[in-house]
Amino acid sequence: MKHYNVGIIGATGMVGQRFATLLENHPWFTVTVLAASPRSKGKTYEEAAGSRWAMTTPMPESMKKMVLMDATADIEEIASKVDFVFCAVDMKKDEIKALEEAYAKAECPVVSNNSAHRFTDDVPMVVPEINPEHIEIIKAQRERLGTKKGFIAVKSNCSIQSYVPALEPLRKFGITKVLACTYQAISGAGKTFETWPEMVDNLIPYIGGEEEKSEQEPLKVWGRIEGNKIVKASAPAITTQCLRVPVSNGHTAAVFVSFDKKPSKEEILKCWKEFSGVPQELELPHAPKQFLNYFEENDRPQAKLDRDLEGGMAVSIGRLREDTQYDYKFVCLSHNTLRGAAGGAVLLAELLAAKGYFD
Numbered sequence: 391m392k393h394y395n396v397g398i399i400g401a402t403g404m405v406g407q408r409f410a411t412l413l414e415n416h417p418w419f420t421v422t423v424l425a426a427s428p429r430s431k432g433k434t435y436e437e438a439a440g441s442r443w444a445m446t447t448p449m450p451e452s453m454k455k456m457v458l459m460d461a462t463a464d465i466e467e468i469a470s471k472v473d474f475v476f477c478a479v480d481m482k483k484d485e486i487k488a489l490e491e492a493y494a495k496a497e498c499p500v501v502s503n504n505s506a507h508r509f510t511d512d513v514p515m516v517v518p519e520i521n522p523e524h525i526e527i528i529k530a531q532r533e534r535l536g537t538k539k540g541f542i543a544v545k546s547n548c549s550i551q552s553y554v555p556a557l558e559p560l561r562k563f564g565i566t567k568v569l570a571c572t573y574q575a576i577s578g579a580g581k582t583f584e585t586w587p588e589m590v591d592n593l594i595p596y597i598g599g600e601e602e603k604s605e606q607e608p609l610k611v612w613g614r615i616e617g618n619k620i621v622k623a624s625a626p627a628i629t630t631q632c633l634r635v636p637v638s639n640g641h642t643a644a645v646f647v648s649f650d651k652k653p654s655k656e657e658i659l660k661c662w663k664e665f666s667g668v669p670q671e672l673e674l675p676h677a678p679k680q681f682l683n684y685f686e687e688n689d690r691p692q693a694k695l696d697r698d699l700e701g702g703m704a705v706s707i708g709r710l711r712e713d714t715q716y717d718y719k720f721v722c723l724s725h726n727t728l729r730g731a732a733g734g735a736v737l738l739a740e741l742l743a744a745k746g747y748f749d
């Protein structure tokens with residue numbers, strides 16, 4: 391496999407730090423540029439992010455002395471040094487849209503964690519096991535942007551990455567409606583218990599914009615390419631409630647689901663066990679071997695015990711049983727900054743690399 395030089399835009403942040411640790415020994419990608427806000431420009435990575443390092447593994451030695459660039463002012467220079475960038479920045483939505491388009495127009499592909507472009511018609515929002523074919527819309531996007539190489543591809547919100555994978559292999563039974571309550575970790579807000587002490591012994595029943603994303607994004611992921619855009623699926627009906635809970639990492643979802651043709655419990659378990667996708671077929675470096683993992687124990691999955699399964703890239707499921715109002719209910723869990731953020735973006739980049747989109 392060819393090697394690619396990559397940049398991390400927003401390298402000092404929570405997701406940026408995850409990118410740094412995931413890419414430290416990547417077999418295909420080498421980090422050659424780190425960038426963040428003008429506040430960090432000119433500082434070494436150690437100076438800019440050392441005191442807020444939130445990972446359990448130390449800052450990669452190879453990056454400690456790298457000097458941060460300005461993500462906005464240095465676009466042309468960054469584009470000339472890398473084959474593509476990962477982007478995870480905390481800026482206004484309009485600013486992020488403009489920033490990502492500026493990189494794409496500088497012929498630097500962007501694999502983004504940000505939500506700004508998730509509903510741009512010709513930007514693919516990809517969970518690589520579910521809708522890898524959506525990357526084919528990049529051709530139309532390049533035509534619109536007037537680029538040969540540059541484009542933007544995004545991953546979905548972290549909240550949907552537990553229940554949408556669990557529902558995916560059940561779609562053949564005709565999912566009619568879904569109710570999902572999510573219990574989301576504080577790292578999803580870029581926080582730790584040190585930086586957000588109010589979350590110790592607490593629960594906040596509101597995460598701005600999260601319920602809308604959780605209800606709408608699955609429909610784009612399950613949508614189809616029509617001409618030069620991705621058209622959202624019209625079903626199933628999805629309703630959600632999203633709560634912030636005192637957990638460091640790992641988003642849990644309690645899911646209720648009804649079908650046109652109600653499957654048996656055994657059929658559902660078989661679908662989960664046998665499900666695999668293009669990342670498994672291509673043996674992409676960050677693809678979990680077993681994507682969906684069912685636990686028979688009544689007290690699983692647990693965030694602390696199960697979020698790191700397969701390097702935090704697998705989804706854990708448990709407590710499948712019939713329901714009195716819906717056909718079935720179950721609980722699922724995924725690591726929000728690995729599968730749900732940086733890991734999901736790295737897997738998407740691996741898919742794009744394997745399909746030649748960075749060449």
Ligand SMILES: NC(=O)c1ccc[n+]([C@@H]2O[C@H](COP(=O)([O-])OP(=O)(O)OC[C@H]3O[C@@H](n4cnc5c(N)ncnc54)[C@H](OP(=O)(O)O)[C@@H]3O)[C@@H](O)[C@H]2O)c1
Pocket residue numbers: 399400401402403404405406425426427428429430461462478479480481503504505547548577578579580581726727730731
């Ligand atoms: N945390 C999660 O689990 C998660 C999951 C999915 C998606 N996301 C999304 O990923 C993005 C980053 O989240 P995060 O949790 O990593 O945030 P964060 O920890 O607050 O980090 C923000 C990053 O953005 C940079 N930044 C801020 N203003 C900037 C500017 N004007 N120009 C360039 N860079 C700027 C910061 O650089 P400085 O250090 O120089 O200020 C820092 O590197 C957000 O869009 C978020 O919604 C997060």
